[in-house]
Amino acid sequence: MTTRKQMLVNGFWSAALAVLMCLLASPAQAQSSLAVDIQGPGQAKMNLVMARPFAGGGQLTPADKLQDLINKDLQFLPFLQLVPPSNVPGQVGGATVDQIDFKPFSLAKVDVLVTANWTPGGNLGNVELRAFEVYSQKVLVGKGYDSVTDAQLPDIADKFCMELMQALTGQGGFFNSQIAFVKPSSGKGTDIWTVRPTGRGLTRVTSYNELGMAVSPSWSFDGRRIVFTLIGSRAHYLGVWSGGGKPQVYTLPSTNVVSPHFLPDGQVAVSLTMQGKADIYLLGAGFQPGRPLTSGGGIKVSPSFDASGHTMAYVSDQTGSPNIYVTSVGGGGGRRVTTSGYNTNPSVSPDGKLVAFTKQLGSAQKVFVLDLGTGQETQVTSGGGSDENPSFSPDGYFIAFSSTRSGGKKIFVTTRHGATPVMIPTGDGSASMPSWGPLPQ
Structure with a gap:
């Protein structure tokens, strides 16, 4: 497949005239560019219409399949409201700016129009995808693909949606990031798998x-x-998978090896029981215990770090029930940041401003987000079942978590603002303990 990134804009003078008339007729429509602040307190939804694909030479079947894949991808972006084309009077006459009458879409309050144009070529043919900003008639995204195969359609959908999200928010890494998680294996065992948030690239890491x-x-x-915990028949071990082959397993001088977590500099922190109680230790050479990162009474587990490596959140029961604490990695006592209840599973946002965690509500658990600056807690999941093990995405906007809301445990994605959760396809069986990885380098 040959990818050719292009603007794909035709009819410059007609577009400019239309924009000028729009500005003169309605100052409220004088938008220079659509933008979504995903780091702000919330977003208004943008209305998006996917026009019926234009297909010549018999490509209607792959055209429909690609459109369905794009629709499914867009469901992960809560700031976009998908509007059926039937809601807009009139029909799109073509896939380029000079073939589209934008006025009906403007009257229907549509913000983004997506078109697909298929032409004969090798394999399934060639496709051009465009996303237009309706008010300015500007091309937000223009992508062309030649000699498309059926196997390439999911990746084409992901790449197009990634570029659309990038154009609207400045962040597009959601679609090519990865999530590690746990699935049951034969017998009573469990293994580590990875998957992209759209459900593609499902890969088994351990066996x-x-x-x-x-x-x-x-x-x-x-x-x-x-890094992960391996629970054997007689002991706990520390496992480290390095991107291929068999993971390395390390024996530590502890009866428990709980919730290991990487720091930005590549070191590992883990909760170990070494002096009669569980504390969080920084591992040194050979992944052996070095200095403790926590002090004081109580059991301490579940370290999580921001991208700077300065802030660590963890769980301690030193005042009775488990609560979330925050401390400096450089040393000092922990500061309790949750005020009441049974709170576990902290995940620090990359910028260190927020902590997602699990709070016990009655017989179920729900995901909350704590603003470390204001101390305000916000519940971001609700409904049936229990939700636990939240993990921030690398952009600090999305949150993956495991939930029993659909029956067995599965992994869902919401946002820091509590958008409607969307389930990540992870194959048969349960899926739990998600950990969101960084963007590919």
């Missing part, structure tokens, strides 16, 4: 099967390694 339970995966900040 312990009935020999042990691989749990609590955590990505390194460079995306090259995953």
Whole structure:
């Protein structure tokens, strides 16, 4: 497949005249560019219409398949409201700016119009995808693909939606990031898998099967390694997968090896029981215990770090029930940041401003987000089932979590603002303990 990134804009003078008339007729429509602030307190939805594909030479079947794949991808972007084309009077006469009458879309309050144009070529043919900003008639995204095959359609959908998100928000890494998680294997074992948020690229990382339970995966900040706990029949071990082949397993001087987590500099912190209680230790050479990162009474588990490596959140029961604490990695006592209840599973946002965590509400657990600056807690999941193990995406906007809302445990994606969760396809069986990796380098 040959990819050719292009503007794909025709009819410059007609577009300019239309924009000028629009500006004169309605100052409210004088938008220079659409933009979504995903880091702000919330977003208004943009209305998006996908026009019926234009297909010549018999490509209607792959055209419909690609449109369905794009629609499914766009469901992960809560700031976009998909509007049926039937809601807009009139029909799109073509896929380029000079073939489209934008006025009906403007009257229907549509913000973004997506078109697809298929032409004869090798394999399934060639396709051009465009996303227009309706008010300015500007091309937000223009992509062309030649000699498309059926196997390439999912990647084409992902790449187009990634560029559209990038154009609207300045962030597009959602579509090519990866999530590590836990799936059951044969016997009573569990193994680590990875998947892209859209459900593509499902890959098994470990193969312990009935020999042990691989749990609590955590990505390194460079995306090259995953650290995890391996629960064997007689002991806990530390597992480290380095991007291929068999993971390395390390024996530590502890009865428990709980919730290991990478720091940005590549070191690993893990909760170990070494002096009669569980504390969080920084591992040194050979992944052996070095200095403790926590002090004081109580059990301490589940370290999580911001992208600077300065802030660590963790769980401690030193005041009774488990609560979330924050401390400096350089040293000092922990500061309790949750005020009441049973709180676990912290995940620090990359910028260090937020902590996502699990709070017990009655017989179920729900995901909350805590603003470390204001101390305000916001519940971001609700409904049936229990939600746990939240993990921030690298852009700090999305949150992956495991949930029983659909029956068995599956992984869902919401946002820091509590958007409607969307399930990530992970194949048969349950899926739990998600850990969102960094963007590919």
